Amino acid sequence: MTTKTLAELAVICGATLDGDGERVVSGPASLSDAGPTEISFLANSLYEKLLATTAAAAVIVSSDYESEREDLTLLRCENPNSAFTAVVQAFAGDQSAVDPGVHPSAVIAQSAEVHEEARIGALVSVGEGARIGRNAVLHPGVIVEKEASVGEETVLQAGVQLFRGVTIGARCTLGAGTVVGSDGFGFDPSDAGWIKVAQCGTVNIEDDVDVGANSTIDRARFGSTRICRGAKLDNMVHVGHNALVEEDAMLIAQVGLAGSSRVGRGAILGGKVGVVGHTTVGAGARVAGGAVVWSDVEPGADYAGLPARPKVEFLQTMALSRRLPGLLDRIKALEARIQELEASQGDKT
Numbered sequence: 001m002t003t004k005t006l007a008e009l010a011v012i013c014g015a016t017l018d019g020d021g022e023r024v025v026s027g028p029a030s031l032s033d034a035g036p037t038e039i040s041f042l043a044n045s046l047y048e049k050l051l052a053t054t055a056a057a058a059v060i061v062s063s064d065y066e067s068e069r070e071d072l073t074l075l076r077c078e079n080p081n082s083a084f085t086a087v088v089q090a091f092a093g094d095q096s097a098v099d100p101g102v103h104p105s106a107v108i109a110q111s112a113e114v115h116e117e118a119r120i121g122a123l124v125s126v127g128e129g130a131r132i133g134r135n136a137v138l139h140p141g142v143i144v145e146k147e148a149s150v151g152e153e154t155v156l157q158a159g160v161q162l163f164r165g166v167t168i169g170a171r172c173t174l175g176a177g178t179v180v181g182s183d184g185f186g187f188d189p190s191d192a193g194w195i196k197v198a199q200c201g202t203v204n205i206e207d208d209v210d211v212g213a214n215s216t217i218d219r220a221r222f223g224s225t226r227i228c229r230g231a232k233l234d235n236m237v238h239v240g241h242n243a244l245v246e247e248d249a250m251l252i253a254q255v256g257l258a259g260s261s262r263v264g265r266g267a268i269l270g271g272k273v274g275v276v277g278h279t280t281v282g283a284g285a286r287v288a289g290g291a292v293v294w295s296d297v298e299p300g301a302d303y304a305g306l307p308a309r310p311k312v313e314f315l316q317t318m319a320l321s322r323r324l325p326g327l328l329d330r331i332k333a334l335e336a337r338i339q340e341l342e343a344s345q346g347d348k349t
Contacts, residue, residue: 001026002091006058009039010075012090013083015060019073025057027091028084039075041084060084097121098137109146121158133170148181151207163219166203175213175235180205184218184225184241184259197221199241206230212237212253221259234271246283264299273308288314 004012007021029038031047034056041060042048051059051067058073060080067074077083098119106124108114114132121140126132130144133152141159144150148162151170156162160174163181168174186197201220205227211217212235218225220242227239230248237251240259245251250268258277263269267281270289275281282299291308302311309317 002093004090006039006073006075009058009087009090013060013075013077013086015075015077015083016063017073018076019058023057023073028088029056031056031059039087041080041087043079043081043084060087098139103140115152127164139176145181157213163203166205166219168205169207169209169229171207172205172209172211174211175215177214178211178216180211180217181219182216184221186221186241186259201225201242203227209233215239218243218259228265240277252289 003024003026005021006019006023006025007017010017010021025039026037029040031040031042031050031054034040034054036055036057038056039058040054040056042051051069058075060075060077060083062080063076063078065076075083098121100119102108102114102120103122103124105122106120108126109128109130111128112126112130114120114126115134115136117134118132119137121138121142123140124138124142126144127146127148129147131149132138132144133150133154135153136150137155139156139158142156143161145162145164147165149167150156151168151172153170154168154172156174157176159177161179162168166181181203183199186199187194188197199219199221201222201224203217203219203225206229208230209227211233214235215233215237217227217239218241223242225239225241225243227245228247231245232250234251234253236254238256239245240257240261242260243257244262246263246265248266249263251263252269252271254272255269256274257263258275260278261275262280264281264283264285266283267285269281269287272290273287273293275293279293279296281287281293281297282301284300285297286302287293287297287308288304288311290306291304292306294307297303297308303309304311305314
């Protein structure tokens, strides 16, 4: 079991130690669950009340935090959340399920280039002309088809499939079951039924991209479907053919991008957002979960709803909708009153 002193952890996370640096801890935990051999953190004021009762050996807090407990060791820093991430990583260490080298059950094509420092797990298949970079890790059951490329230090979790010719950059992580480079969805109508449209392009995933489990990124009809540097895709995200996801964009669970759509740099799409084909979400824009983008979203804008529209407009519409039952009752009452007035006028004539 990995253990570290609080003084060591303070150095790792760049914090100033306020308390017993020789105390030994065995791992991280939440404020409510931490025991006397664990370290926790406070990054959200909603959980501040837990500091009064936590049994943690120490807590990472902001530099200016004032605690009423003299028995609690504090690690003070500018960003407790980032510091705690560093602490978690220090305890996590190398969690790879794949040993160094190539597993005896792996099938490596003769013309494939596999770096000697790569890790190739059980039942992995690497096709002709494929390239696997230094320190890349291929978990059990991964399939890398012919002429596909995997960059250095990239991790392909169990069951990932890379179709022919796709390119994955350096330091990427592709979650279990993810498929990259299957055919885009394209069919033309005819008198005989649907005719499949050939998809002869590829997929290019650049460096430092994370893709969650069971996501699908389709090959382009021609050219390339691109996921640019630093983009983050959650589980079960679908990227259609010829779509473009620019640098540092974030697509949260179950987002679906139709063909030839575009998500700008740093844009954030909430869970289950749908983007129709040939539509652009501008750089830095944010689209709330469940929205459907039917037309272009301006850079930096906040959108919500179905169809997606500016957030302020959406909230105004929501507020109005809550009043509709009362307004309907008033309309019915007015209609009844009008009928009474008309009837009384008729009697006079």
